[in-house]
Amino acid sequence: DAKTTQPPSMDCAEGRAANLPCNHSTISGNEYVYWYRQIHSQGPQYIIHGLKNNETNEMASLIITEDRKSSTLILPHATLRDTAVYYCIVRSLYSGGGADGLTFGKGTHLIIQP
Amino acid sequence: DARVTQTPRHKVTEMGQEVTMRCQPILGHNTVFWYRQTMMQGLELLAYFRNRAPLDDSGMPKDRFSAEMPDATLATLKIQPSEPRDSAVYFCASGLGGSQPQHFGDGTRLSIL
Numbered sequence: 001d002a003k004t005t006q007p008p009s010m011d012c013a014e015g016r017a018a019n020l021p022c023n024h025s026t027i028s029g030n031e032y033v034y035w036y037r038q039i040h041s042q043g044p045q046y047i048i049h050g051l052k053n054n055e056t057n058e059m060a061s062l063i064i065t066e067d068r069k070s071s072t073l074i075l076p077h078a079t080l081r082d083t084a085v086y087y088c089i090v091r092s093l094y095s096g097g098g099a100d101g102l103t104f105g106k107g108t109h110l111i112i113q114p
Numbered sequence: 115d116a117r118v119t120q121t122p123r124h125k126v127t128e129m130g131q132e133v134t135m136r137c138q139p140i141l142g143h144n145t146v147f148w149y150r151q152t153m154m155q156g157l158e159l160l161a162y163f164r165n166r167a168p169l170d171d172s173g174m175p176k177d178r179f180s181a182e183m184p185d186a187t188l189a190t191l192k193i194q195p196s197e198p199r200d201s202a203v204y205f206c207a208s209g210l211g212g213s214q215p216q217h218f219g220d221g222t223r224l225s226i227l
Contacts, residue, residue, distance in 0.1 A: 043118075043219050044157070044205070046216070100147075101149075101173075102159065104156055106156065
């Protein structure tokens with residue numbers, strides 16, 4: 001799996017949009033971008049994923065650059081409950097040798113300020 | 115919402131004891147994963163199954179760890195004998211395979227004294 005680079009921490013004011021960047025410059029054509037978050041003492045929570053088109057769901061939006069070398073997760077109206085570690089992960093569709101598993105980096109610790 | 119269920123949520127035991135952790139995947143999911151999280155190593159994949167068959171357990175210490183799926187509704191991870199360095203949070207996740215996301219349980223927090 002391609003490696004990702006994320007800032008270790010970010011702050012955002014409550015009610016504002018939180019924009020979390022991720023670099024994945026070595027991503028290959030069959031690799032998806034997934035975003036998860038982990039709130040203290042809970043399991044990782046799936047947020048959103050995409051291949052090359054921008055995606056939106058009830059939780060967030062995912063913007064992937066045209067060259068696919070970076071992406072941004074957008075939480076449109078951050079609340080205190082969005083304080084968590086956010087993980088950007090790239091993963092191949094093809095199985096074998098552990099390719100089905102997720103490789104977690106250190107993520108970004110997002111702190112929502114009141 | 116359907117959830118992955120893990121039991122027990124917490125386990126404290128002495129070194130040398132056998133530990134069994136259980137996972138009930140989301141109904142209909144055909145892939146099941148075991149991960150371990152520590153402060154030092156972060157989240158690591160231990161093993162995973164597709165349609166109950168083990169596909170990869172290269173992340174698991176083979177001499178003391180074993181993972182099985184007795185049926186489609188139960189996955190187990192056993193440690194025998196347990197050691198203090200096994201202390202961690204163990205997560206189970208399930209999914210439909212392909213590009214579909216994995217969904218995680220809330221983990222078993224294991225402390226080996």
